[in-house]
Amino acid sequence: MTTTITMQTRFGGWLRGLLIAAVAFGGSVRAQEAEVDPPGRVARVSELNGQVWVYSPETGEWVAAARNQPLTSGDRLATESGARAELQIGSTSVRLDASTELAVVQLDDDKVALE
Numbered sequence: 001m002t003t004t005i006t007m008q009t010r011f012g013g014w015l016r017g018l019l020i021a022a023v024a025f026g027g028s029v030r031a032q033e034a035e036v037d038p039p040g041r042v043a044r045v046s047e048l049n050g051q052v053w054v055y056s057p058e059t060g061e062w063v064a065a066a067r068n069q070p071l072t073s074g075d076r077l078a079t080e081s082g083a084r085a086e087l088q089i090g091s092t093s094v095r096l097d098a099s100t101e102l103a104v105v106q107l108d109d110d111k112v113a114l115e
Helices: 002-034
Strands: 043-049 052-056 061-064 076-079 084-089 092-096 101-107 112-114
Touching (some): 076 084
Antiparallel strands (some): 052 061, 076 101, 101 112
Protein backbone atom coordinates (compact mmCIF):
# COMPACT_ATOMS: atom_id res chain seq x y z
CA MET A 1 0.00 0.00 0.00
CA THR A 2 2.91 2.38 0.66
CA THR A 3 4.13 1.80 -2.90
CA THR A 4 0.70 2.75 -4.30
CA ILE A 5 0.59 6.01 -2.32
CA THR A 6 4.09 6.90 -3.49
CA MET A 7 3.18 6.25 -7.14
CA GLN A 8 -0.03 8.27 -6.77
CA THR A 9 1.94 11.10 -5.18
CA ARG A 10 4.53 11.06 -7.97
CA PHE A 11 1.85 10.86 -10.66
CA GLY A 12 -0.12 13.69 -9.00
CA GLY A 13 2.99 15.90 -8.82
CA TRP A 14 3.81 15.19 -12.46
CA LEU A 15 0.23 15.90 -13.53
CA ARG A 16 0.17 19.14 -11.54
CA GLY A 17 3.39 20.29 -13.21
CA LEU A 18 1.99 19.46 -16.63
CA LEU A 19 -1.21 21.44 -15.93
CA ILE A 20 0.76 24.46 -14.70
CA ALA A 21 2.92 24.38 -17.85
CA ALA A 22 -0.17 24.10 -20.07
CA VAL A 23 -1.84 27.07 -18.38
CA ALA A 24 1.33 29.17 -18.60
CA PHE A 25 1.85 28.32 -22.27
CA GLY A 26 -1.82 28.89 -23.13
CA GLY A 27 -1.74 32.31 -21.46
CA SER A 28 1.26 33.43 -23.48
CA VAL A 29 -0.38 32.28 -26.72
CA ARG A 30 -3.50 34.32 -25.92
CA ALA A 31 -1.37 37.38 -25.11
CA GLN A 32 0.34 37.13 -28.50
CA GLU A 33 -3.01 36.81 -30.30
CA ALA A 34 -4.17 40.07 -28.69
CA GLU A 35 -1.32 42.06 -30.27
CA VAL A 36 -2.26 44.03 -33.37
CA ASP A 37 -0.21 43.69 -36.54
CA PRO A 38 1.58 46.87 -37.59
CA PRO A 39 -0.03 48.67 -40.53
CA GLY A 40 1.05 47.65 -44.01
CA ARG A 41 1.17 51.25 -45.24
CA VAL A 42 2.32 54.32 -43.34
CA ALA A 43 2.91 57.96 -44.16
CA ARG A 44 5.99 59.89 -43.13
CA VAL A 45 6.68 63.52 -42.37
CA SER A 46 9.21 64.23 -45.12
CA GLU A 47 9.73 68.00 -44.68
CA LEU A 48 9.28 70.47 -41.81
CA ASN A 49 9.57 74.22 -41.73
CA GLY A 50 8.50 76.01 -38.55
CA GLN A 51 6.46 74.53 -35.70
CA VAL A 52 4.67 71.33 -36.76
CA TRP A 53 2.73 69.12 -34.34
CA VAL A 54 1.61 65.48 -34.40
CA TYR A 55 -1.32 64.14 -32.38
CA SER A 56 -1.46 60.43 -31.64
CA PRO A 57 -4.68 58.94 -30.24
CA GLU A 58 -2.58 56.39 -28.33
CA THR A 59 -0.87 59.06 -26.21
CA GLY A 60 -3.69 61.60 -26.36
CA GLU A 61 -1.38 64.59 -26.73
CA TRP A 62 0.23 66.83 -29.32
CA VAL A 63 4.02 66.57 -29.65
CA ALA A 64 6.54 68.28 -31.92
CA ALA A 65 6.83 66.46 -35.24
CA ALA A 66 10.15 65.09 -36.42
CA ARG A 67 11.44 64.52 -39.93
CA ASN A 68 10.71 60.96 -41.13
CA GLN A 69 8.22 60.42 -38.31
CA PRO A 70 5.71 57.72 -39.32
CA LEU A 71 1.97 58.46 -39.28
CA THR A 72 -0.92 56.03 -39.59
CA SER A 73 -4.71 55.88 -39.19
CA GLY A 74 -5.94 58.12 -36.38
CA ASP A 75 -2.90 60.42 -36.31
CA ARG A 76 -3.18 64.18 -36.96
CA LEU A 77 -0.66 66.70 -38.28
CA ALA A 78 -0.91 70.46 -37.64
CA THR A 79 1.16 73.46 -38.67
CA GLU A 80 1.29 76.74 -36.77
CA SER A 81 1.30 80.21 -38.32
CA GLY A 82 4.26 80.53 -40.70
CA ALA A 83 5.00 76.78 -40.69
CA ARG A 84 4.84 74.23 -43.51
CA ALA A 85 5.05 70.45 -43.72
CA GLU A 86 5.13 67.71 -46.32
CA LEU A 87 3.71 64.25 -45.82
CA GLN A 88 4.67 61.35 -48.11
CA ILE A 89 2.48 58.31 -48.65
CA GLY A 90 4.29 56.05 -51.07
CA SER A 91 4.92 58.14 -54.20
CA THR A 92 2.29 60.76 -53.22
CA SER A 93 3.21 64.03 -51.49
CA VAL A 94 0.75 66.10 -49.46
CA ARG A 95 1.86 69.63 -48.57
CA LEU A 96 0.43 71.57 -45.64
CA ASP A 97 0.59 75.35 -45.56
CA ALA A 98 0.57 77.51 -42.42
CA SER A 99 -2.23 77.12 -39.85
CA THR A 100 -3.44 73.80 -41.27
CA GLU A 101 -4.59 70.60 -39.59
CA LEU A 102 -4.78 67.25 -41.36
CA ALA A 103 -6.33 64.04 -40.01
CA VAL A 104 -5.23 60.63 -41.27
CA VAL A 105 -8.67 59.00 -41.21
CA GLN A 106 -7.70 55.73 -42.87
CA LEU A 107 -4.36 54.57 -44.17
CA ASP A 108 -3.97 50.94 -45.15
CA ASP A 109 -3.32 48.75 -48.19
CA ASP A 110 -6.83 49.38 -49.55
CA LYS A 111 -7.52 53.04 -48.91
CA VAL A 112 -6.03 56.43 -48.08
CA ALA A 113 -8.50 58.87 -46.50
CA LEU A 114 -7.29 62.28 -45.30
CA GLU A 115 -9.44 65.03 -43.82
